[in-house]
Amino acid sequence: MKTFNVPIIYRSPLITAIKNSRKKQDRMKKDFTPTVLDFGPLRILLARHFGFCYGVENAIEIAFKTVEENPGKRIFLLSEMIHNPHVNNDLLAKGVQFIMDTAGRQLVPWENLTPDDIVIIPAFGTTLEIEAKLSSLGIAPLQYNTTCPFVERVWNKAEQIGQQSYTVIVHGKPGHEETRATFSHSRSNTPTVVVKDMAEAQLLATFITGASQAAEFYERFKGQYSEGFDVVKDLQRVGVVNQTTMLATETQGIADYIKNVIMDRYALTDENVAERFADTRDTLCYATNDNQSAVTGLLQEQADLAIVVGGYNSSNTSHLVELCEEKLPTYFIAADDQMISKDKIRHYDFHHKQELNSDVFLPEKDVVTVMMTSGASCPDALVEAVIRRLLSFYGLEQQIEQVIENYK
Template structure:
């Protein structure tokens, strides 16, 4: 598949295929040198288990970079390597965030000489248009699974069905999907995160209620002009692709039942729609962790970014079964008595003590879809160090 650098300036630019054999060969060398791990590769080939002394670590069968993230990284590196001018610019200025909490630059500062990389989870239509209006070159790395959701919510809008999106309203992917749910401008959406929120919506579908209370409860999570008395008559369920499949299926089941209770089963065939939009890689990682959790272990380490939705769900799954620590990287394993980890309930990094057991210990490790293998390796090395086993001993055992 090829991706183009696009300019919307008055003079059309030649479309550039980044995925040429020579460019991608160079890219692969760079990506592997930065993110690959010999130790992790060896452990995987050995069945995902490594034991040294009285310490055993089990890796989930699927973890780390998904195809969409790998593709996004490849294209980002390809954009840098395509021509010396772009490479020099990025080397001298660095890649800067244009949106989100870590925003480092403003779209209004951009011009035709700038390259904008759209991440794997996409971006909002309004932001995309602003970038085009600035005449920037665009490298779009949006994941195909995300684009499938966009196609579905656009279809809902064309059929005058409101998209009920299971996800986090503030997440960049959900924002991007919500913007597509508007269709030609007449569509609507409502974002629900929890089953409790879903039940509230279902009660409103069945019985109606206090409109102002509804709008206040979901403030920031619905489309402009959304009216629950009007726009919950015909609905379609979609989701942020990194949500737990079981939760999304339950959201779908409850909303469908509410529509049936209100309209009857025959009419509900026309007033309710659903499409499975869970990311395949997300599901693989959840299934692999579920399998790993069936094996007796003393604790689980989940490695990845604290703002990562798919990684957070892996940590949730672990917490249901055994002591689980959601860590950013190896540096959070401070000592055998102290670990810094993200608390999903307090929504902040906390410190726990006496986390690492004495004596024979079995530890599980998994990671989110945006976590590279080199971070897993560093975590693995640090973990064994805290158990008195050197990197050299670990490499010999792998």
Template sequence: GSASLRDTIPEQPRPMLRARRHTDGFSIALAALASVSAVGLIVGLVPETPASVSAALAAARATLPGVRTSAACRHFMRPSFAVRSETAQTPTKREELKQIKRQKTFNRNGFKETRPDAEKEMFDEFQSDLIKSMRTNYYTMQEGDITFRLAKDFGFCWGVERAVQMAIEAQMHYGDKTIHITNEIIHNPGVNEKMADMGIKFIPVVDGVKDFSQVGNDDVVILPAFGATLEEMRMLTDRGVQIVDTTCPWVSKVWNSVDMHTRQGMTSIIHGTWSHEETIATASFAEDYIIVKNMAEAEYVINYMLNGGDKAEFMEKFKNAVSKGFDPDVHLRKLGLANQTTMYKKETKAIGKALQRAMMKKYGPDKVNEHYMEFDTICDATQERQDAIHDLVDEKGIDMFLVVGGWDSSNTRHLVEIPHMAGIPAYHIDRAERLLPSNAIEYRTVDGEVETLENWLPKGPVTIGVTSGASTPDSYVADAMNRIKLIKSSLA
């Protein structure tokens, strides 16, 4: 597969068996002998001591006089190699994930033979001539006294498009099998309804727990764009179920970050929503973690870290958002920041700066890197869409914004916040049908409430800024604009 589809969880540094350029071919033989001895340590053919490797190398040097020992060969004389052989029997979560991905029942590259048909299905279902025309006309459309201004970056991101197409490819490939998906493929009701219409079954949730009992060992299970927990992948792999992994590589990048935290002995502090599918998956790859949904919760954690506080109150506040056995008096000493990829980037950055300042205050500037780590794991698509709507807000002259995307879509909700904070009315709809012929609109507010507003479109000229979340197809945006045109024409 292409580099973008490769395993994004990096491997541990490995000793390289490489002959130096200034030596002759005997160095290669010596390196090979060291490699055989090393393998012997792992499988138990050679006593698990550095001395046994040293003896093997000494014998090689005696047989091949004058040959210099390369750095690669000398690596195997280190005691740390023997230590690694003992711990290899208990793989880390990162190593376990890699083992799962190596199974023949694990597919993360899609299906080439059904790809052309899946691409055609994607084009027919989700593309729009109207949107294509606006892209070539400075992202503008004017009809009568209504003007639409489209954000320059909006709608389906690459990771979402890839996930949906892989699901369609899988359905075409495994047409004679029962296909399940562990969660919504993405946060868009129309797209998920299409998955159901194709015969893909959603794993039911009973009392807050997914019920996998209906999945047969010969069935196919799709992992959505948000990813799945390590426990779910382990269970499905143990059962021999065919897995189709559509996890967005940007999500996997966050898993990489929390793995780095674990290797540095740090607690992952995850900026996200504890109940969001992506954050649940990310937390499953961390050893110790705490999830904060906003700056207020981050400041609460920082205050406890610096000044102490009521431990019982702390644990009650974060009872659903911490790892098993979490102790704020122990696990807040070293922190690594990660985030749900769809969070508001400015808030993630602000949280990071606040954590860094707190660590400097508590441990001193010279020790801050020992106690705090962060990586930029906000996905490019999320940031590009936020920047694009900021640009529209800065243009001035826009009377209101229409934001199209699932009501449970985190990245879409954050798009709505941007014009709202600028004092411009913004209406978040999850489908075109929320625009009623009576000139009423059913929309989700920034506070999460669903409200109905009568006479939302004014008479006379109006300019509407339009954008959509990363899980929203172009055709859905076009449907909404066409409805608005019809409603507006009836007001004349």
């Protein structure tokens, strides 16, 4: 796989050494057991896969290279390039401006842009409507395009099955930049509807079977279906694609559920189900799969708590938190300085979208075991900083260098 020129500030000597060692031992990525860092009174179980994915490294390389190669020019990002505040703040510090926030609200009026300006498309991609808007302003929309190749693969699959007269069901968060982009690209080829979770998939199924009145669909899925959507005709042949950072198991569960509903509705078998249900399994992102599978492997071990590092608005990170929360106390943090002391931590409750301050953190016991992972947009340097911070509570910071040597 291609390697990228990512700024050294995001790299970690410790994490790089560990990842390189694991890669040599497990080139086929079949081993999802964690890396055990034993510091005596503190044991850290590090997930097999975590941190920057291919799409994120690609976006970072393009964005920073664009800034370096265009001194004096105004450079804009459509919105946050990735969902990590440290990376986005580094770009802002270099003079890059955001045109919109993550919800699509305008921060810089379109009329302020000129043909001489540079506009970078973020890793999530963008809508066809925004591409057309940039073109109307004399700006080549795809000249500085950091869209993740795996997101584009979803678009291609949606187009492919759309051309075969399947309606596309997108599993994603309706307000997320990637889902908005995928919805835009898909609806240009075929009727498209977005479902955010299994509950909405089950609701949609009632319109497939006719259990719910067609007229109700337009209210229940308001803002989530393409213009001219015919709920009776357009749900007879379908395929499911996803926002690449969703829970892979949930996407597969939704696809399997809709497939079974279609099979029952039209008395189909495995041999002829393709008449009405498209096979779209290859739209699941490898990094999403690997990181989530690594957490599943991590959770086979025993630990006192889990720490997940990443941006609060990162979808893929929140799903790692969800997985960990099912088994043990989990703290979602954006940086090491949120761990105030052994007893105090500031962390994020993404269910209620609020930061919490907890006076209970590391338990008082002879050996504390902490599970750790991070989102696909989180720099490895932040993970090392979190490890160093934890070690500082036990006076063990100096042991980091020896661990690096052990993995070389």
